Amino acid sequence: MPARAWAAEMRLARLLQLRAQRRWLNMRIYRKAAELTQIRNRCNTIKPHDILLFATVKDEYIRLPYFLDYYRKIGIGHFLIVDNNSRDGGPEFLANQPDVSLWSTKNSYKSARFGIDWLHGLLNRYGNGHWCLTVDPDELLVYPHLNTRPLCALTAWLDQQGQRSFPALLLDLFPKGSVAKARYKLGQNPLQICRYFDAGNYQISRNNRDKNLWIQGGPRARHFYNDLPHKSPALNKIPLVKWRRGYAYTSSTHALLPSRLNAVYDQSGGQKISGVLLHVKFLSTLDEKLTDALSTSEHYQESAEYQRYTDQMANSPSLFIPDAGTFKTWTQLETLGVMSRGAWA
Secondary structure: OOHHHHHHHHHHHHHHHHHHHHHHHHHHHHHHHOOOEEEEOOHHHOOOOOEEEEEEEOOOOOOHHHHHHHHHHHOEEEEEEEEOOOOOOHHHHHHOOOOEEEEEOOOOOOOOOOOHHHHHHHHHHHOOOOEEEEOOOOEEEEOOOOOOOOHHHHHHHHHHHOOOEEEEEEEEOEOOOEHHHOOOOOOOOHHHOOOEEOOOOEEEEEEOOOOEEEEEEHHHHHHHOOOOHHHOOOOEEEEEEEOOOOOEEEEOOOEEEOHHHHOOOOOOOOOOOEEEEEEOOOOOOHHHHHHHHHHHOOOHHHHHHHHHHHHHHOOOOEOOOOOOEEOOOHHHHHHOOOOEOOOOO
């Protein structure tokens, strides 16, 4: 068989495989939707142009007041949240928020592809035609012109460009001293105590399977995976999508189907628009999270990542290094090359 014909046949086979995978992922939704119990559904208040936020939470009450306030201020119109058997008062708090719709489940987080299957059902039912932001409660989105323009200005520009997805680097922040001593209080801005980051130790490669960029590095690669940096967590995410029923996240929010949604980088040497998710995991609350993760093995790779954290946390580690950056503004991050305004002037 001529090489050109063989390559065309391989491309067709891959396309059919991806279509079958997307169909299978969407079929899971119907089974997983049955695991959700509706607590408060206020989705009838969603307006046609609202930007929606989707999240799965478990025992995150301490973070929720600031999390909601932060995203309200940048322009989120409604929150659709799945609570996975919290026992800390978080569900009661969320149920009383007028812009929150809440579902609960006691089922396995792991068997729901770490919560994504639950959110897929909500995305398909309520997110169709909306810009939808899917994040964890310890992630704060930073985008170009954050301080002067609401999120709807970004999504309007993306619509004009015909771009249906927006990428963000997961930027791990850490305190100056011991993680265990970075005491976090209910409703506090986590950036008051967790605002340092690695500015330059990132490795980027192209993932030919999903047609996206694969990014690793930061303090987790440097400190917890210094022996196996290629095994460190992925930092590339595509959290903001103009959702269409039938889309599917294939691996957390790292990649999507159809794969054209992953084409969020410039192959000609320039820079497409991108943002950052400030990741404020490394606070005193981490200890409790580690205990839960290891007792349930409900996280990725049997919670192997959390085992590495636990092994180090016994020594009250500090992730701080002398040349760490201090987060200030989005323009600072653009200057460092970890996000870009692209052509959005």
